Amino acid sequence: MKDQRIFITGGASGLGRALALRFARAGWRVCIGDIQDARGAEVVAELEALGSQALYLPCDVRREEDLRAVAERLEADWGGVDVVVNNAGVAQVGAIDEVPLDDWEWIVDINLLGVVRGCKVFTPVFKRQGRGHFVNVASMAGLLDVPMMSSYNATKAAVVSLSETLQNELHRHGIAVSVICPAFFKTNLGDSMRVTHPKFQAILGKLFDRSKITADHVAEEIFTAVKKRSFLVLPHAESRKIWRMKRFLPREIYAPLLRRSTRRMR
Template identity: 70%
Template sequence: MSTQRIFITGGASGLGRAIALRFGRAGWRVCIADVNDTRGAETLQALAPLTSHTHYLRCDVTREEELTAASEWLTANWGGVDVVVNNAGVAQAGGIEDVPLSDWQWIVDINLLGVVRGCKVFTPLFKRQGRGHFVNVASMAGLLDMPRMSSYNATKAAVVSLSETLQNELADDRIGVSLVCPSFFKTNLGDSLRTSDPGMRTALTKLLERSPITADDIADQIFRAVEQREFYVLPHKEGRRAWLMKKLLPRDIYSSMIQKRTRRLRGRTGVAQT
């Protein structure tokens, strides 16, 4: 069997870079897409000792034509692609009354429509090939409902619904889907954070740094999910437990637990309670 090929949006840093390196170590052809050319070059340099076929494409997921150009490059140069990872994402935090609609439009365009565009553009190629696999990176925020994160939660919840739908819609075309829902882990998500509350930035940084799970750990789980064609990738034990409680407990009991946890978290991180 010929060397398998993977395309990763947001592949120059954070989880995207970890995914690129994990598949590179397995000998895959790795094409990373990003809007940060400097980080793209750095990741290509890190990939060079791992696999002989790597490429960087400047690609903005808010522009369908740039994803189409990526699909065309992969077809022309590598004969197609086996796995597409819709990973590019940003963060936004704040109370519902404080977040401007422009921030909602910004995060929806990247976190949700960026995944939609990736799936829309690459599905025809997968169908022509007779196979393919999407890895859509959402978050436990899409399964749970932490306060003061409504725009982020909503986009990730939409990615969950989209992925669940496509799992059913594309099964007969031999197109697999994996949905990745991590909780907090050490990454550079804070670089993209938009918030008017400095306390939220401090809290997010502390939560990211505190996590015992790394981007490499999550990349390992994604690699196994692709091999085994698994749908849910839920790396964090605490997140899995919280999701189970949300499904099983009455809403008022679960909601009360979340509110109490949020108050304790604000107390530990110094976020003002408003």
């Protein structure tokens, strides 16, 4: 896997940064895209200190032209790209009758359409190469139905469905797809999170802080998934149990269990 090329959206902090460092340690050339220029420069310095050929490019996943500029730059400078990680994302928490439609449009534009744009722009690159690998970062929220997170859940569920579709659609072109569904872990997602009530911020803050899983753990799982070309990655053991309950238990048994376990979010 040495000397391969990876592009990571939202690569200037959180999971994106952890991924950049993990692949750099394995000898990959790493390009990160983000809207945080200062943080991006800091991460590039970290990557170069590891001996990686590194690049930061300003990239807002809400703008298709930004992603096209990245694709063109990587083809021109590196002859293409082997892995594209659609990682950039935001969070929104609140009851269905309290969340403004502006917040729905904001989260859909980034969490769902940001991934759609990344896949749309880089698929022709992968097709020309005859190979490539999309890693789409979703969430356990896309597999479970935690209350008070309808907009976030819906966007992440859509990313899972998109990834399943693309795995079938792109297989004949030599293009692999992975979808990553972590639960709560220590990251900076809360920095941009929109909430309709202060109590939600406090509750989620505790869940993030209490997690024993770190961004480095999730990055390691993704690194392994890229090596093995695995499709579905569920890094949290406890969440895997809940997901299996949802898959195999009747809805009338599973749903009350989930409601009881998340009652404090109301």
